[in-house]
Amino acid sequence: MAILTDTIPIGAQIPAGGLGLNLGGGLIVGIYIPTDADGVTYDLEYSPDDGTTWVPVCDEAGTALQITYVTGGAFHQINPPVRAPYFRLNGGTNEATNAITYEVHTV
Numbered sequence: 001m002a003i004l005t006d007t008i009p010i011g012a013q014i015p016a017g018g019l020g021l022n023l024g025g026g027l028i029v030g031i032y033i034p035t036d037a038d039g040v041t042y043d044l045e046y047s048p049d050d051g052t053t054w055v056p057v058c059d060e061a062g063t064a065l066q067i068t069y070v071t072g073g074a075f076h077q078i079n080p081p082v083r084a085p086y087f088r089l090n091g092g093t094n095e096a097t098n099a100i101t102y103e104v105h106t107v
Contacts, residue, residue, distance in 0.1 A: 020088030026106030027081035036098035037069035040091040047086035
């Protein structure tokens, strides 16, 4: 299992530059969001073209996957796992007042 990290800067909705993480073809099985994420709901996004275009990661019913921050931080299981070569969290519903570094757990 690989654990990759990315940082969302203060006041930003997405990582600086919007490049996200190159997961190298791994399956995302979980995401850890630490404390200080301020109740932001994050959209899971995938890029089919190395970070130029971003689209939502959806479940089998076509509903976009989201993770809402839990006070004190939490590990969010992604079931079933999803494959996304380039991945990012997008805080589209709010903007964090603190920088956070989240973890993406892959297999």
